[in-house]
Amino acid sequence: MINFEALFKISYGLYIVSSGDKNKGNGFISNTVSQVTSEPAKFAACCNKNNYTSEVIQKYGAFAVSVLNIDASPGIFGTFGYRSGRDFDKMAGMNIKYGNTGVPIVLDECISFIECKVVQTVDVGTHLMFIGELVNAEILDETKEPLTYLYYRKVRKGVVPKNAPTYIDKSKLELPLKDLLFNKYQCPACGYIYDEANETVKFKDLPEDWICPVCGSDKSDFILV
Amino acid sequence: MINFEALFKISYGLYIVSSGDKNKGNGFISNTVSQVTSEPAKFAACCNKNNYTSEVIQKYGAFAVSVLNIDASPGIFGTFGYRSGRDFDKMAGMNIKYGNTGVPIVLDECISFIECKVVQTVDVGTHLMFIGELVNAEILDETKEPLTYLYYRKVRKGVVPKNAPTYIDKSKLELPLKDLLFNKYQCPACGYIYDEANETVKFKDLPEDWICPVCGSDKSDFILV
Numbered sequence: 001m002i003n004f005e006a007l008f009k010i011s012y013g014l015y016i017v018s019s020g021d022k023n024k025g026n027g028f029i030s031n032t033v034s035q036v037t038s039e040p041a042k043f044a045a046c047c048n049k050n051n052y053t054s055e056v057i058q059k060y061g062a063f064a065v066s067v068l069n070i071d072a073s074p075g076i077f078g079t080f081g082y083r084s085g086r087d088f089d090k091m092a093g094m095n096i097k098y099g100n101t102g103v104p105i106v107l108d109e110c111i112s113f114i115e116c117k118v119v120q121t122v123d124v125g126t127h128l129m130f131i132g133e134l135v136n137a138e139i140l141d142e143t144k145e146p147l148t149y150l151y152y153r154k155v156r157k158g159v160v161p162k163n164a165p166t167y168i169d170k171s172k173l174e175l176p177l178k179d180l181l182f183n184k185y186q187c188p189a190c191g192y193i194y195d196e197a198n199e200t201v202k203f204k205d206l207p208e209d210w211i212c213p214v215c216g217s218d219k220s221d222f223i224l225v
Numbered sequence: 226m227i228n229f230e231a232l233f234k235i236s237y238g239l240y241i242v243s244s245g246d247k248n249k250g251n252g253f254i255s256n257t258v259s260q261v262t263s264e265p266a267k268f269a270a271c272c273n274k275n276n277y278t279s280e281v282i283q284k285y286g287a288f289a290v291s292v293l294n295i296d297a298s299p300g301i302f303g304t305f306g307y308r309s310g311r312d313f314d315k316m317a318g319m320n321i322k323y324g325n326t327g328v329p330i331v332l333d334e335c336i337s338f339i340e341c342k343v344v345q346t347v348d349v350g351t352h353l354m355f356i357g358e359l360v361n362a363e364i365l366d367e368t369k370e371p372l373t374y375l376y377y378r379k380v381r382k383g384v385v386p387k388n389a390p391t392y393i394d395k396s397k398l399e400l401p402l403k404d405l406l407f408n409k410y411q412c413p414a415c416g417y418i419y420d421e422a423n424e425t426v427k428f429k430d431l432p433e434d435w436i437c438p439v440c441g442s443d444k445s446d447f448i449l450v
Contacts, residue, residue: 006337006362007266009292010258011373013236033235034259036271037350038392041232044269044354046261067234112231122347124356125262129269131349137231148236148373167263 004172012149012166016066016080016106017045018091019056025096025104026085028053029077031149032165033065041134043116046127048163052085057130061118062101066110069144070151074215076109078189082161082221100136111141127165157193159186159223185222190215194222229397237374237391241291241305241331242270243316244282250321250329251310253278254302256374257390258290266359268341271352273388277310282355286343287326291335294369295376299440301334303414307386307446325361336366352390382418384411384448410447415440419447 018027032046045063047054057063068076079090095107099115107113116132123129149166152158160167182197192214194203203222210219243252257271270288272279282288293301304315320332324340332338341357348354374391377383385392407422417439419428428447435444 002266002359002362003364004266004362006339006364007260007359009238009337009364009371010260010268010290010339011236011238011371012259013234032259032261034237034257034269034271035232035235035390036257036354037352037390039351041227041229042349043235044259044349046259065235112234114231114235120347120349122345122354124267124269124345126264127262129261129347134227134232137227137229139228139231139234146234146236146375150371165260165262 002172004168007166007168008150008153014068014072014147014149014152016068016076016110017047017053017063018066018106019053019060019063019103020091021060021102021104022098024056024089025091026053026056027080027090027104027106028085029081030065030164031160036131042119042131043114043134044129044131045116046124046129046165048127048165050163054128056085057118058121058128060101060103062099062103062116062135063118063130063132064099064103064105064113064115066106066113068147069109069111069141070147071144072109072147074190077158078215078217080106082188107140111144111146112139113137126163157186157191157225159188159225161188161223184225186225187212187215187217188221188223189217193225227397229393232391232393233375233378235391239293239297239372239374239377241293241301241335242272242278242288243291243331244278244285244288244328245316246285246327246329247323249281249314250316251278251281252305252315252329252331253310254306255290255389256385261356267344267356268339268359269354269356270341271349271354271390273352273390275388279353281310282343283346283353285326285328287324287328287341287360288343288355288357289324289328289330289338289340291331291338293372294334294336294366295372296369297334297372299415302383303440303442305331307413332365336369336371337364338362351388382411382416382450384413384450386413386448409450411450412437412440412442413446413448414442418450
């Protein structure tokens with residue numbers, strides 16, 4: 001018997017994993033970055049095969065991991081977490097440093113970064129695991145703690161998109177009865193919650209052109225929480 | 226340029242990764258467990274090739290991950306973190322449940338566990354990465370938070386052994402001058418610190434049969450911090 005709630009006890013940080021070059025860069029929010037060996041220092045990053053960043057890392061053979069700080073804004077999750085870089089330039093307007101391998105490294109709202117050259121690519125099913133040898137690492141801000149997935153979920157009420165390794169279909173979770181009567185839907189970009197318990201209209205009955213009252217995201221982007 | 230201090234900004238939990246059967250089980254303390262896909266749910270666990278648990282996981286084709294709680298005692302680190310199960314039975318006296326695959330799952334001082342059947346084994350150099358499909362997951366204690374590596378290091382002043390993926394040779398870190406004059410040595414089992422700044426004898430000049438005044442560990446087990 002699998003209690004999917006137990007999976008939330010595994011600890012993760014939150015990162016921007018990026019690749020590309022000066023002409024075109026891309027990145028996505030990841031919580032599954034982990035060191036795999038110490039000599040030499042190598043790190044694994046998992047990326048959904050459908051993510052544009054997967055293609056970019058394969059093309060450039062390198063990636064960077066920027067560690068988000070505990071106060072990282074909803075805006076940075078909107079840019080890197082829930083929209084595809086196929087359609088727009090995620091790096092536009094960002095404070096970027098180009099690493100030893102030439103990949104763009106996002107500095108905004110981050111406390112440190114590591115940069116890795118890919119030495120192995122492992123097909124793990126829906127995702128590719130890129131294993132990279134460390135070539136560069138810097139601290140950007142000593143004053144702030146790293147953002148953790150636990151803090152993001154519990155304190156900031158954040159959710160992960162469907163193509164994240166740790167996404168859990170809510171139907172698999174054991175919910176209290178009141179949550180079966182009234183649902184909450186969350187805007188993935190800004191975190192706004194539409195709580196049916198406090199509204200007169202069920203979320204599904206809102207018009208299709210209804211948008212997030214805070215940031216204007218589409219109704220179809222909202223996620224059941 | 227690599228600043229190895231930056232590697233400490235990657236977030237991890239702390240776990241007992243175990244395998245074996247009712248006759249002989251073994252386990253070790255790991256901080257590098259991570260979900261790699263959600264459909265199906267699969268997890269990766271890295272294990273040093275020299276660790277006895279590596280052999281055991283390969284033999285049984287399954288492993289469990291027990292999530293340590295934030296108050297986990299020095300004793301459990303002494304048993305699972307710094308001694309090899311080749312020499313003694315780590316499971317003796319522990320509260321063990323046997324999983325769907327038959328592997329022993331440590332319940333002491335843990336808040337949840339997952340159990341996985343190995344579907345891929347990846348050679349990543351000094352370590353093997355075992356990728357397992359989730360077959361079982363339970364919550365054991367809803368009242369406590371998971372222990373994180375950051376908390377273990379910063380608040381509890383814990384260190385990792387040399388064969389951990391995240392071990393960093395202290396000579397690679399940039400140290401303040403005072404730390405170059407006086408060293409601190411820590412007992413890996415109980416956490417006791419021998420601080421040369423407060424002692425009249427340098428650690429290296431202590432007799433070889435000197436033992437930890439708190440828990441009796443050998444001088445040779447102490448780690449430079």
